[in-house]
Amino acid sequence: MANNKTFTMIKPDAFADGHSGAILKMIEEAGFKIKALKTVKLTTEEAGQFYAVHSERPFYGELCAYMSKGPIIAAILEKDNAVKDFRELIGATNPAEAAEGTIRKLYAKSLEANAVHGSDSDENAAIEGSFFFSELEKI
Numbered sequence: 001m002a003n004n005k006t007f008t009m010i011k012p013d014a015f016a017d018g019h020s021g022a023i024l025k026m027i028e029e030a031g032f033k034i035k036a037l038k039t040v041k042l043t044t045e046e047a048g049q050f051y052a053v054h055s056e057r058p059f060y061g062e063l064c065a066y067m068s069k070g071p072i073i074a075a076i077l078e079k080d081n082a083v084k085d086f087r088e089l090i091g092a093t094n095p096a097e098a099a100e101g102t103i104r105k106l107y108a109k110s111l112e113a114n115a116v117h118g119s120d121s122d123e124n125a126a127i128e129g130s131f132f133f134s135e136l137e138k139i
């Protein structure tokens with residue numbers, strides 16, 4: 001992917017609490033186009049593969065259990081400077097540090113249950129998008 005795509009997930013709590021519509025509305029109103037979208041429920045093993053980069057970190061096991069506890073939404077988004085602009089829209093990883101008006105400030109429950117994922121680089125956006133979507137599913 002060039003620098004115009006990013007990958008996001010709406011995490012289990014935000015999905016279960018019925019915030020998906022409001023979050024997708026914020027994403028679209030910020031100028032992102034939805035290029036692929038699906039609802040999925042990961043196994044713990046699949047969450048472990050997705051977050052393999054964090055496998056040495058102390059929160060890895062809990063994070064994998066958390067991300068597989070219920071359905072999520074996975075989506076590929078398009079916009080100029082998508083990765084950077086989306087990280088701004090979602091706010092800091094820890095919602096206590098997230099700026100007012102950001103998705104995490106509005107919808108995160110905790111550091112772990114922080115409502116949404118956003119890729120941290122163009123390279124990871126491509127890898128993460130391909131984890132969930134086939135070439136056929138990417139418009």
Ligand code: UDP
Nearest residue numbers: 059063092093111112113114116117118120
């Ligand atoms: N996380 C956690 N405890 C921590 C740090 C992170 O549970 O101390 C979770 C949190 O859900 C976060 C995810 O692990 O979104 C991935 O962490 P990362 O540092 O990559 O943050 P992100 O890129 O999602 O902001």
